Amino acid sequence: MVNTESNILLNSVKYLKSVGPKKAESFGKIGIETVKDLLFYFPTKYLDRTNILTTTKVYGHLINGYEGEVTIIGKVVDKEVIRYGRKEILKVQVRDASGFFECVWFQGVRFFQNVFNEGEQYAIAGKPVLTKYGNLEFVHPDFDRITETESQQFLNTGKIIPFYRVSKELRSTKIGDLSLRKIISNAVEKYSGFLTETLPADIIEEENLLGIIDAIRNAHFPENYDKLNLALTRFKFEELFYIETLVALRKRNYKEKIAGHSMKIKSKLIPDFLKTIPFELTKAQLKALSDIRKDMESPKPMNRLLQGDVGSGKTIVALIAMLIAKDNGFQSAIMAPTEVLALQHFKTISSFLKNFDIKIGLLIGGQKKSAKQKNLKIKELSESDIIIGTHALFEGDVSFNRLGLAIIDEQHRFGVVQRSKLIKKGVSPDVIIMTATPIPRTLSMTVYGDLDVSVIDEMPRDRKPVKTFLRGESKLPQIFKFIIDKSKQGYKSFIIYPLVQESEKLELKAAVTNYETLKNTFLKDVDVGMIHGQMSIQEKEEAMQRFSADALKVLVATTVIEVGIDIPDANIIIINDAHRFGLSQLHQLRGRVGRSEKQAYCILITKDEFAEKISSKNLQLEFLSPALLEKNKTAARIQSMVKYNSGFDIAEIDLKLRGPGDIFGIKQSGFPELKYADIISDMDLLIKAKEKAFSIIAQDPRLILPSHKIIRDNLLTSYKENINYSKIA
Ligand code: ADP
Ligand code: MG
Secondary structure: OOHHHHHHHOOEHHHOOOOHHHHHHHHHHOOOOEHHHHHOOOOOEEEOHHHEOOHHHHHHHHHOOOOOOEEEEEEEEEEEEEEEOOEEEEEEEEEEOOEEEEEEEOOOHHHHHHHOOOOOEEEEEEOOEEOOOOOEEEEOOEEEEEOHHHHHHHHHHOOOEEEOOOOHHHHHOOOOHHHHHHHHHHHHHHHHHHOOOOOOHHHHHHOOOOOHHHHHHHHHOOOOHHHHHHHHHHHHHHHHHHHHHHHHHHHHHHHHOOOOOOOOOOOOHHHHHHHHOOOOOOHHHHHHHHHHHHHHHOOOOOEEEEEEOOOOOHHHHHHHHHHHHHHOOOEEEEEOOOHHHHHHHHHHHHHHOOOOOOOEEEEOOOOOOOHHHHHHHHHHHHHOOEEEEOHHHHOOOOOOOOEEEEEEOOHHHOOHHHHHHHHOOOOOOEEEEEEOOOOOHHHHHOOOOOOEEEEEOOOOOOOOOOEEEEEEHHHHHHHHHHHHHHHOOOOEEEEEOOOOHHHHHHHHHHHHHHHHHHHHOOOOOOOEEEEOOOOOHHHHHHHHHHHHOOOOOEEEEOHHHOOOOOOOOEEEEEEOOHHHOOHHHHHHHHOOOOOOOOOOEEEEEEOHHHHHHHHHOOOOHHHOOHHHHHHOHHHHHHHHHHHOOOHHHHHHHHHHHHOHHHHOOHHHOOOOOOOOOOOOOOHHHHHHHHHHHHHHHHHOOOOOOHHHHHHHHHHHHHOHHHOOOOOOO
């Protein structure tokens, strides 16, 4: 392709037929600058002839009891606004070749009145009903305008009609559904031929894909449904293929780094330490350790994800890895998302190692220090074998001595950038990333595809599942009584109040007020403490310390204790306004209890009527359709908590509720967002794309073969923001 030709595609849309500067500006507002951008603005739906029925047919179906959705194409013959007292109703009469029907709007009457024009053609879709007068009626149907010609072509030749989203920016410069379709149709006709192929010919052939020009044409104005599917498949495949190529490059690049360290168990430190652990490691913990040990022994840097449900015992595994590093003269760092958790790690690890000569340092943000104190801290850290901290660890002035192992706890709280900042503090250190959230297979192939994974899929022995209940607020007095009774048997309780970002101050006040009230009323006979994010680190430390040491029986808390906190004899957690928490957040909170052999309880509280409503819905969580799930999000979250104990089941529902992007930090992952493919429903394509991409990178890691030039060029143009970690640039 000659340069000038492909440049045509980079021309502004303003030169297109019936566009011009004004309209071009509104296109710009929705990210369409060039002709090429417009060619890649795909329809959001297509008019499907298989669903189109005539008025008479629909009438017949309804009489026979049919209740589904249908589409009818017809012409508007009349419209009127009818007043009933203060209310207004819009009735639009539509006719097709076989008869009449009516569309009715109770809301947005004025708006819809102006949308429908007498004499124009519309495709009307929805669930029709028969009125008591025997008329066919649609209430608030979906509709799309089509031209007379389109409707002829559609009905006679089965031509498929695309519909595009017409945003308000476009509408503001008088680009409507029909004119947008016309603009795009002209552009496709005139310019699609200039597109340059972005997939190698052999892949197109082997995978039976449409070439780019054919694909673009059929994505907009399909010849038939098979072609449409082929066109969409091609763009999905292409997208997944390039993402997998990025994954393969990232993984390759990581493994290729020259200067990894090979670490072995050298002295008696490890065997001696193992003897002092007060419990037996589970099989799953041992397996994870053996994976880690092998990785550390290899001269290539380790990059391992350690996944295990809340309470499965990841910390001890991390600690043993850190001891291996120490055994080889290296420092280790463990980074926690909160100060409270970093402090806890510091204490637990110090106590595990109290009989060993190992220096442990702590670095958390909030500590205000003089220059002298700072220097002391720097000296202390440089002499430490194990350094525990928050994100303060990767800040500018912190430097390590010989950082050989970096551990990131509760990874979902950190983005890739933060992770890599810590890793850069060492020279190709081994890396362990710990998380309680199971990573679905689709994601372990994409966003996390460069990580090796160990799973701790077993709980320590003698753990009982936490009993979870939903209760209305009016039950709180009984629940407080339960807390007091149980405290006499050595139980300790958390009482959680939500803290949401939008109104932190207000919420905080609620937690503090509740704490004051509880202390003087329901809980006046037990020792109650409080912890929240606005406290100084000293105050937080003191609260945790007193709770842990039994000086407090109840700890009123905001979500500062959400992740990682481990107080084995805290066995009751009350979560107020439970409906305001996300599902994985609820599971994390519940994970604060059930960490010993005692029976633990998690009680979710909502307003009474809410609790009743949620309990009365019998959701079949496993079989819930996306639409039903969408309508019952809150109930689904709460019911999942009551029903499931394992993080695995919880994560599956959460994935359905929130979508993968939200949960697993795809946005912060350094990979592009998916535009065409859906990593859940397009799993098969994903697997194929991965195989292709990985075999190409294995064979030609720098993409220098002539047959891979297309891939290389496309990465350097369309994916240039995502390839900073690869070596092809
Ligand atoms: P998480 O995986 O959620 O980070 P922790 O590492 O905090 O879990 O461990 C939870 C608790 O279980 C800690 O008190 C820890 O000492 C204890 N623990 C870890 N492994 C075992 C085991 N194999 N048997 C009994 N208790 C264990
Ligand atoms: Mg933990």
